[in-house]
Amino acid sequence: MTPPIRIVYADDDDDIRELLQLSLELAGGFEVSTVANGQAAVAAVAANRPDLVILDVMMPGLDGPATLAEIRRIEAAGQVPIVFFTAKLQRDEVDRLMSLGAAGVLGKPFDPITIADDIIAIWKAHDGG
Numbered sequence: 001m002t003p004p005i006r007i008v009y010a011d012d013d014d015d016i017r018e019l020l021q022l023s024l025e026l027a028g029g030f031e032v033s034t035v036a037n038g039q040a041a042v043a044a045v046a047a048n049r050p051d052l053v054i055l056d057v058m059m060p061g062l063d064g065p066a067t068l069a070e071i072r073r074i075e076a077a078g079q080v081p082i083v084f085f086t087a088k089l090q091r092d093e094v095d096r097l098m099s100l101g102a103a104g105v106l107g108k109p110f111d112p113i114t115i116a117d118d119i120i121a122i123w124k125a126h127d128g129g
Contacts (some may be wrong), residue, residue, distance in 0.1 A: 004031040005123060008048060010041035010067065011056035011085065019112060020054070020085075028116025038062025042070045045077050052123060054106075057086040057097065065100055072101070081126040083119065085110075 007030050011017040017034045024030040033048060035041050038059050045053060053071060055064035062070065068082050081103035086093070089107040097105050104122035106115070 004029050006031045006050045007052045008033050008044045008050040009054040010035045012036055012059045023112040023115050038067035041067050045071050046074050053080055053082045054085055057084050083122055
């Protein structure tokens with residue numbers, strides 16, 4: 001049996017953070033560590049070396065794109081796939097986020113039943129499967 005995919009997930013909304021964590025752990029078998037902001041995400045990535053990172057785009061302090069830039073400066077993080085999570089799914093915004101090096105962009109609100117499959121598809125497309 002392969003170990004679960006380890007995820008660090010940063011979002012400043014407590015309810016969304018909890019719902020996504022439960023959805024990914026129960027439906028996908030992922031191991032999810034959650035943090036409430038970009039600074040904590042950078043620290044968690046440096047300490048835990050996750051397999052994948054999910055970042056809310058709009059967070060106070062370091063927003064998602066700035067957090068991605070900081071994570072890319074962590075040598076040990078290598079090219080960990082980063083997925084953005086946003087309510088703004090307009091084509092130009094998705095293109096902008098992908099141009100920053102995101103492995104994928106997922107929308108809010110999300111379906112708790114299918115979100116794990118969405119993450120698995122991104123993981124496999126990147127290099128995890």
